[in-house]
Amino acid sequence: MFDYRNNLKRILNSTEGDEKSLKNSLNAIKLVLGMIGESRENGADGELDPKVIAQINTFLQGITKLIERPGNKDAKKTALGALHKLTFDQNITANFGKQLGQLDQAIQSSEETSSAVNRKIFEEALKPKKEKVRDYRKGRRYTVIRALKGADLINDNGEVVFEVNESQIHDLNLKSGDIVEAIPLSDGLNEAEVLRVVGYRKLRSRDYDKIEDFKYGVVQGTPGNLSVSRNIHGERLTINHKPVIVTLDSSYYQNGSVHLEDGSIVDLAWYTGDVRLKKDPASAVQIRWIYETEQPKRISKTKKEKSSRENTQKLAQLDMNLHYQRVGIAVGDNQNEAVLEGIVNRYNGIAIPIDAFEGKKKVIENQIKDLDIVILVTAFAAHDSTWNIREFASKYHVKFAVSSSKGYQVFERALYRAENGMPAYEGNQQLEYKMLKNN
Numbered sequence: 001m002f003d004y005r006n007n008l009k010r011i012l013n014s015t016e017g018d019e020k021s022l023k024n025s026l027n028a029i030k031l032v033l034g035m036i037g038e039s040r041e042n043g044a045d046g047e048l049d050p051k052v053i054a055q056i057n058t059f060l061q062g063i064t065k066l067i068e069r070p071g072n073k074d075a076k077k078t079a080l081g082a083l084h085k086l087t088f089d090q091n092i093t094a095n096f097g098k099q100l101g102q103l104d105q106a107i108q109s110s111e112e113t114s115s116a117v118n119r120k121i122f123e124e125a126l127k128p129k130k131e132k133v134r135d136y137r138k139g140r141r142y143t144v145i146r147a148l149k150g151a152d153l154i155n156d157n158g159e160v161v162f163e164v165n166e167s168q169i170h171d172l173n174l175k176s177g178d179i180v181e182a183i184p185l186s187d188g189l190n191e192a193e194v195l196r197v198v199g200y201r202k203l204r205s206r207d208y209d210k211i212e213d214f215k216y217g218v219v220q221g222t223p224g225n226l227s228v229s230r231n232i233h234g235e236r237l238t239i240n241h242k243p244v245i246v247t248l249d250s251s252y253y254q255n256g257s258v259h260l261e262d263g264s265i266v267d268l269a270w271y272t273g274d275v276r277l278k279k280d281p282a283s284a285v286q287i288r289w290i291y292e293t294e295q296p297k298r299i300s301k302t303k304k305e306k307s308s309r310e311n312t313q314k315l316a317q318l319d320m321n322l323h324y325q326r327v328g329i330a331v332g333d334n335q336n337e338a339v340l341e342g343i344v345n346r347y348n349g350i351a352i353p354i355d356a357f358e359g360k361k362k363v364i365e366n367q368i369k370d371l372d373i374v375i376l377v378t379a380f381a382a383h384d385s386t387w388n389i390r391e392f393a394s395k396y397h398v399k400f401a402v403s404s405s406k407g408y409q410v411f412e413r414a415l416y417r418a419e420n421g422m423p424a425y426e427g428n429q430q431l432e433y434k435m436l437k438n439n
Contacts, residue, residue: 020110021067027103028063052089058082063107071112079107139181139195145208146176148269148286153182153192158207162192170289176211177203210272212239213288219264223250226260228268239270239281246282254290263405265291318416319434322349325372327415328398330354330389340377343412349373361388368392373399373418377411390424400424 062079066072083104087093093100142153142161151169153162162182164174172194174180179199182192214237217228226248229237236243246268253259260266267289270277274284327349329340341351354367354374368374368389376389393400401418402425403411413426416433423429 020106021070024063024067024103024106024110027099027106028060028067052086052092055082055085059086063103066107066110069112070110076107076110080104083107139183141179141181141198142192143201143203144174144176144178144180145203146174146211148211148271149288151176153180161190163190164192164194166289168194172197176208177201211269212272213270214268214285216291217246217266217268219248219260219266220262222262226250226262228266232265237268239277239285242281244281244285246285248287252287252290254287258290258292260287260290263407317346317436318412319436320347320416320419322347322373322415322419324348324350325419326350326352326370328352328354328368328371328374330374330376339408340411343408343415347415349415364388365392368398369396371396371398373401373415375401375403375411375414375418377403377405 059079059082062075062077062082065075066079069075083100087097087100142155144164145152145154145160146169150166151164151174152160153164155161162184164182168174174194174197177200178197179201180197181195183195185191185193214228214231216231216233217237218230218232219226219228221227227245228248229243229245231237237246238244248260248266250260266287268285269288270281270284270286276284322344327344329344329351331340331353341353344351352371354364354371365388369392374389374393390400392398399418399421401414401422403414404426410426413431413433417423417426417431422431
């Protein structure tokens with residue numbers, strides 16, 4: 001006789017304490033036990049038809065999985081298919097028709113529970129992530145020749161064999177002369193994937209064009225009128241020892257996703273031998289990389305406001321009162337300072353501009369120690385000034401937050417977070433900003 005004990009054990013072990021799971025288990029067990037009793041009464045040494053045994057076994061597997069994972073589509077399909085086949089047997093239908101009907105309805109109405117969903121999420125999280133398989137045996141060695149964007153890979157004869165995109169170069173921080181192992185991309189005719197850096201050799205000056213770059217430049221302006229003149233440290237962009245302002249195209253996109261706007265952070269590059277550097281140096285400069293930073297949502301303006309103070313009065317106001325606390329505004333230059341001071345004044349605070357990008361560490365400390373709040377305004381927070389300000393804010397118990405750009409709403413939210421003890425960085429968190437009612 002077919003041994004049902006293991007199947008019954010699996011059903012019991014998979015049964016949870018909720019009512020639906022208990023009912024499903026009870027109906028399944030009653031059905032199995034009834035079939036066993038029926039088979040004994042019919043003689044033939046209590047043996048069932050092999051087809052019926054196979055259908056019962058499939059049904060038990062499906063119902064067990066369904067009890068373990070309520071609402072699972074595959075389990076419902078398996079259990080219902082086997083259940084419907086069992087109804088073709090007249091003896092089973094005659095004795096268990098009512099129970100089969102109830103079980104059919106229970107299976108069809110089975111839905112995912114929160115515990116089942118949580119279990120699924122937990123199991124997916126525990127699954128080891130498949131790392132990209134790289135066969136280093138297939139990689140061949142090439143020398144990197146850096147370009148303004150990306151790089152060329154040359155062989156021992158000095159011939160360009162492959163091109164490498166800027167994202168790989170930026171991640172690996174490759175420079176001219178680096179020796180790498182690379183393999184061709186399957187979907188690219190002359191593009192390659194760099195597997196690893198294995199060495200470096202000094203190139204002759206005639207073998208490559210020298211490049212200079214300007215890292216972490218801060219983009220400022222409005223669409224159609226964007227430019228870079230300083231970086232996040234407040235250092236000026238200079239070419240041939242002369243300060244330069246480079247205009248940028250606001251329609252420029254990187255990889256079809258990251259685009260330029262006020263507050264963007266970019267790396268610029270140019271060939272030192274470019275003849276345009278003498279008369280028009282800005283025309284020789286190219287954007288090498290745009291960093292992905294959180295930017296404020298832009299609100300289109302239908303008309304130009306008369307003044308920043310009038311503008312602040314028209315916008316919705318947060319539920320906040322600074323009660324004449326001293327608010328230090330750390331900005332890399334003096335642009336938009338009046339707007340930011342207007343926001344602080346709007347919430348009854350005393351705005352105090354502080355110089356966070358120039359001067360020694362002691363100068364920054366002296367500016368911060370007498371403040372109540374300090375807001376660091378920068379679209380790129382991972383630099384020395386941030387750590388200095390955070391250090392002194394913590395030392396003197398000054399409330400601190402970071403505004404990712406000079407945008408009105410971004411700065412206002414940073415001020416709110418500092419005042420209410422919320423996270424200094426907004427990032428992708430879902431934070432609640434209470435608005436003033438009847439504003």
